[in-house]
Amino acid sequence: MKIGAFEELVLLAVGSLGEEAYGVAVKELLREKTGKSPSIGALHSALYRLEDKGCLTSHEGGATSERGGRRKKYYLLTSVGKDAIIEANKIRMEFSKNIQGLNLGMDEA
Secondary structure (H helix, E strand, O other): OOOOHHHHHHHHHHHHHHHHOEHHHHHHHHHHHHOOOOOHHHHHHHHHHHHHOOOEEEEEOOOOHHHOOOOOEEEEEOHHHHHHHHHHHHHHHHHHOOOOOOOOOHHHO
16 A cells, blocks of 8 residues: 555654554654644544555544543554555665665665
């Protein structure tokens, strides 16, 4: 399965957050790691797309008064999502090994 670069970052963020992966937490981790802050609309579009592709599952948490009774929607990385990350990484490594003077540690495995 092919995924886009932003989708890959979202999958990595969801996987990194584990049980605590919800929209705002994913957005904050992306900002922290990339220095860029996607709009919440762009992020939710990617999350929905990835869920449709089978890369993520979701469930709603309990309603809290601090959120005005609204529930958080939590995401979990699936095996399809893990495979998509592995495939994206293979493609990136294939490109990078052909760049002279660029050593990303591929020979150390």
